[in-house]
Amino acid sequence: MARLSRAQREWRPGMPRQRRSIRVQFASIVLVMEAFVAFFATLAVFGLHASQYGAGLVLGAGLGLVAVLVLSCAVVKRSWGMALGWVLQLALIALGFIEPMMFFVGVLMTLAWWFAIRTGARLDRENVQRDREQAEWERSHPDEGGSAASGGEVQTQ
Numbered sequence: 001m002a003r004l005s006r007a008q009r010e011w012r013p014g015m016p017r018q019r020r021s022i023r024v025q026f027a028s029i030v031l032v033m034e035a036f037v038a039f040f041a042t043l044a045v046f047g048l049h050a051s052q053y054g055a056g057l058v059l060g061a062g063l064g065l066v067a068v069l070v071l072s073c074a075v076v077k078r079s080w081g082m083a084l085g086w087v088l089q090l091a092l093i094a095l096g097f098i099e100p101m102m103f104f105v106g107v108l109m110t111l112a113w114w115f116a117i118r119t120g121a122r123l124d125r126e127n128v129q130r131d132r133e134q135a136e137w138e139r140s141h142p143d144e145g146g147s148a149a150s151g152g153e154v155q156t157q
Contacts, residue, residue, distance in 0.1 A: 019127055021077065023120030027085055028073040030116045034092060034109050035069035038062065045099050053098070065091060082117065089113050 007018070042062025050058055069088060075081040089110040096103030138144075 019131070021120070022123040022127070023117060024077045026116035026120035027076045027082070027113070030109070030113050031069050031073050031076065031085065031088070033112070034088070035066045037105060037109060038065045038069055038092065038095075041095055041099065041102055041105070042066065045095075049098065085113060085117075 039062070042059065042065075045053075045062065046055065046058045065088075072081065072084050072088060076085060089106070092109055093103060093106035096106055
C-alpha cells in the first residue's frame with residue numbers, strides 16, 4: 001500500500017479541499033520553461049564555444065543548471081524558494097557573458113518570472129477574498145440548497 005501524505009491522513013469526509021497557490025503553480029511553470037531555455041542554451045554554447053571553455057565544463061554546468069531549475073519547482077512554495085528563483089533568474093542573465101544573446105533571453109525570462117509571481121499573488125489574494133465571501137454567504141444562508149459544497153444542485157418542489 002502506498003504511503004499517505006499528511007494532508008491525506010488528516011482528511012475527513014466533508015472537509016473542503018485546500019486550494020493550491022496559483023503563485024506557486026505559475027512560478028513552477030516558468031522555472032520549467034527556463035529549464036528548456038537553459039538546455040537549448042547549453043547546446044548552443046556547446047556548439048559555438050566548446051573548444052574555448054571545454055566540452056565537459058559546458059555540458060556539466062549547463063545540465064547542472066537545468067537540473068537546479070527543475071528541482072527548484074519542489075521548493076518554490078517554501079519561504080526561501082522564491083529567493084532561489086530570483087537567484088536563478090540572475091544566473092540565466094549571467095549566461096550572457098558566455099553567449100551574448102542570453103542577455104536578451106535572460107531578461108525576457110526574468111520578466112516572465114516577475115509577471116508570474118505578481119499575477120499569481122494577485123489571483124491568490126482574490127481567491128482568499130472569494131472563499132471568505134462564500135463562507136460568509138453559506139453561514140448566512142444555511143437553508144439554501146444551492147451551495148458550491150453540495151454540488152450546485154438546487155432542489156425544486
